[in-house]
Amino acid sequence: MSDNDTDDVRTDGSGTGIVSPDDETPAWSERKERTQGLSRLTYEYFERARREDQDLRQQSDYVERDVLAFPAWPHEMMRNIALTSFFVGMILFVSATLPPEMPNPANSGVTPAIILPDWYLYWSFGLLKLGPLNPELSILGGSKLMADRTYGVLANVVVVGFVAIVPFLNKGSARRPVEQPFWAAVGMSGVIFSLTIAALSIKNLVPMDSHLLFDLTFLVPIISATITYAVLKTMREGYMFDLNRRYYRLRPPK
Amino acid sequence: MSLERKDEHDHKGWMESRELTPVESVYLTVLIWLDRRLRVVDYLEILEDLYYKVNMQMPKSHTEQYNLDNKFWYWYPLYALGSFSTVAYIVAAISGALLGFYYAPAAAAADGSPTVAYDSVMLIMGQLNLGYFLRSVHRWAAQIMVAAVFLHMLRVYFTGAYKEPRELNWLIGIVLISLTLVFGYTGYLLPWSQLSFWAGQIGVEMSLSIPLIGEWVAQLMFGGFTLSQATLQRMYILHVFFLPFITTAIIAVHIGIVWMQGIAEPH
Numbered sequence: 239m240s241d242n243d244t245d246d247v248r249t250d251g252s253g254t255g256i257v258s259p260d261d262e263t264p265a266w267s268e269r270k271e272r273t274q275g276l277s278r279l280t281y282e283y284f285e286r287a288r289r290e291d292q293d294l295r296q297q298s299d300y301v302e303r304d305v306l307a308f309p310a311w312p313h314e315m316m317r318n319i320a321l322t323s324f325f326v327g328m329i330l331f332v333s334a335t336l337p338p339e340m341p342n343p344a345n346s347g348v349t350p351a352i353i354l355p356d357w358y359l360y361w362s363f364g365l366l367k368l369g370p371l372n373p374e375l376s377i378l379g380g381s382k383l384m385a386d387r388t389y390g391v392l393a394n395v396v397v398v399g400f401v402a403i404v405p406f407l408n409k410g411s412a413r414r415p416v417e418q419p420f421w422a423a424v425g426m427s428g429v430i431f432s433l434t435i436a437a438l439s440i441k442n443l444v445p446m447d448s449h450l451l452f453d454l455t456f457l458v459p460i461i462s463a464t465i466t467y468a469v470l471k472t473m474r475e476g477y478m479f480d481l482n483r484r485y486y487r488l489r490p491p492k
Numbered sequence: 493m494s495l496e497r498k499d500e501h502d503h504k505g506w507m508e509s510r511e512l513t514p515v516e517s518v519y520l521t522v523l524i525w526l527d528r529r530l531r532v533v534d535y536l537e538i539l540e541d542l543y544y545k546v547n548m549q550m551p552k553s554h555t556e557q558y559n560l561d562n563k564f565w566y567w568y569p570l571y572a573l574g575s576f577s578t579v580a581y582i583v584a585a586i587s588g589a590l591l592g593f594y595y596a597p598a599a600a601a602a603d604g605s606p607t608v609a610y611d612s613v614m615l616i617m618g619q620l621n622l623g624y625f626l627r628s629v630h631r632w633a634a635q636i637m638v639a640a641v642f643l644h645m646l647r648v649y650f651t652g653a654y655k656e657p658r659e660l661n662w663l664i665g666i667v668l669i670s671l672t673l674v675f676g677y678t679g680y681l682l683p684w685s686q687l688s689f690w691a692g693q694i695g696v697e698m699s700l701s702i703p704l705i706g707e708w709v710a711q712l713m714f715g716g717f718t719l720s721q722a723t724l725q726r727m728y729i730l731h732v733f734f735l736p737f738i739t740t741a742i743i744a745v746h747i748g749i750v751w752m753q754g755i756a757e758p759h
Binding site: 318321322325326329330332333334336337338340341342343344345346347348349350353354355356357358359362363366384385387388390391398401402404405406408409410411412413414415418421422425429 | 633
């Protein structure tokens with residue numbers, strides 16, 4: 239609208255050519271305010287969120303950082319470069335000392351004694367061998383609802399699905415394992431299970447009776463979860479006392 | 493009506509009225525030249541806005557506020573696992589691009605005789621200068637990336653870093669770890685050795701045993717119900733075309749969200 243403040247309309251083609259036609263042309267904020275429906279809602283929400291931000295900033299416990307902080311260059315960058323080159327150097331060192339082998343060419347006629355994916359897929363491979371857990375339903379006359387291998391694929395989906403919904407099951411502000419012994423125990427049993435199920439997938443390489451191994455695959459995670467839970471519960475009181483004392487000494491409650 | 497330029501648009505006169513250093517006047521001349529054609533100033537405004545957003549003052553973190561660094565310094569290496577997996581990803585990408593110059597995804601048969609794919613890997617390992625090392629670097633970078641990603645996930649779990657504002661990033665992380673595993677699997681099949689072939693066989697059977705869509709998935713991913721040239725070709729294109737683009741984009745989103753939300757510190 240300020241474009242019309244000058245008396246003369248420039249007709250020589252200079253300028254950007256972007257002018258509002260008249261005083262009636264709404265500004266962007268007015269356009270947003272005038273809109274209907276979803277865009278109107280979006281605009282209102284944005285305004286609210288901005289106000290909320292502002293309020294948060296004005297709260298008393300909001301501590302502003304010094305603008306002059308630890309410099310990104312060179313200090314922070316040098317640290318990053320050092321860490322990165324150390325890590326890359328580690329990769330180069332390992333690959334120089336432990337080069338991979340090359341097995342024989344593919345032969346569909348000869349089944350090798352050991353069929354294995356890379357180590358990081360052992361857990362998934364192990365889940366395919368859960369056939370003995372596939373229930374035989376009496377309602378189906380003792381037959382299984384799904385084939386063993388379908389059951390194995392489903393087990394993969396269940397494991398990944400469970401990991402995915404963890405944030406929606408475990409809410410709250412507790413962060414440390416001592417604050418939430420149950421979830422720490424669940425996590426520990428998951429870690430141990432990923433190891434035991436990997437061991438199960440290579441059961442013909444493990445010097446152990448395969449039935450015993452199968453049982454241990456499920457027992458060891460449960461045992462370790464129980465131990466984790468017990469240890470954390472025991473630690474909890476003393477640990478939290480120590481932590482709270484430290485917090486209160488630094489910043490006593492209002 | 494006047495054809496003369498108004499004062500406020502007389503940038504030249506304005507520049508002459510100021511005493512500018514040569515650097516300043518060159519800068520302004522370039523800026524005005526560009527701005528009269530491309531309306532750069534609008535974008536500069538956006539940049540300025542971004543600058544203030546990037547440097548927005550966040551509240552002090554818990555560790556900062558309560559000066560807890562002395563209690564938690566030993567956690568910090570675990571907080572580098574995410575960057576380490578990114579670094580390993582970059583190393584694998586570079587070495588993989590170099591390997592791609594020499595590798596040919598062709599395997600007409602699986603009868604125990606060396607195929608084109610197998611021979612090209614053998615050529616890389618036996619004839620090419622530093623080729624063996626290159627393949628070794630690619631393989632180890634991949635292995636280390638998988639390990640780092642898994643440990644990264646454990647760190648996030650045990651420090652409760654997936655909680656409230658970060659659920660979305662946890663889900664994205666699960667997609668990323670799955671993509672990493674698929675990356676590893678497709679790469680494992682490429683040399684078309686015995687191990688590759690039989691790992692591929694397991695893959696076909698796994699997809700065939702998915703209810704309802706199993707055959708369709710096997711067709712899509714493996715190009716048939718038995719392993720053939722089509723399988724190798726698909727694994728190759730997945731490994732060097734689809735997965736790199738998808739994974740890189742999702743990693744960018746993942747890190748972007750971490751940037752926006754800040755690191756979940758121990759607290």
